[in-house]
Amino acid sequence: MDSVSEPRAAPIDAIGEVGALFAGPEVDPSAVANLLDSLSHAQRVQAVRSLGRSEQRRLYAAVDEFRPLRLVDLVPPQVADFETVRHLGRNTLPAFTHFEKHFCRPPGVDGTEPDHLYGFNFQRLSGLTGPGYFLARSARDETEVEVDYNVLPPDHPVDWPAIQPNDRGLSRFVYGYMVDTLRRVSEHVSIGSAARRGRDMGSWFVLCRDA
Secondary structure (H helix, E strand, O other), X not given: OOOOOOOOOOOXXXXXXXXXXXXOOOOOHHHHHHHHHHOOHHHHHHHHOOOOHHHHHHHHHHOOOOOOOOHHHHOOOOOOOOOOEEEEXXXXXXXXXXXXXXXXXXXXXXXXXXXXXXXXXXXXXXXXXXXXXXXXXXXXXXXXXXXXXXXXXXXXXXXXXXXXXXXXXXHHHHOOOEEEEEEEOOOOEEEEEEEEOOEEEEEEEEEEEOO
């Protein structure tokens, strides 16, 4: 007798479902987190990369003090030192909105309670703008993470690009004097706001950690 296959679940419209959560006047951070946690990695990336400027601005405000974001949420403890963890993102710039932030934990740093991480940005114009290296550290009573482009890592994994300063050439206009603030949205997703010389730039970006 032929075996009976299990019924297949209906495909999820990730973009439609996450978009519906922004239809009302208020954004419920728990509803957003629960939906994103229920999706597959591919669906989650699709959902977060569908969020435009208005949605990202509202989400950043909604998750203020919602759940703490720790460095281990960006690079989990089981990841080896200098192993790359990709975070796929979308920003609110007018062009080249899709990008990635790559993080790693430096050798010798406690994997369960790291006090800093290294990272850089990857996008289509990296050859012109530079890799945008940064140091990530806990901020605001360890509920948020700062991504500081003013501090360059002293070393990097062998497969990462060469470290370049962020205050020279085209890098100065993209990464110079910047500090991003990251907040947690869900298990894999965070959202950030950019500031230059301590002034908010009115620019946001959302990230989804690679599964």
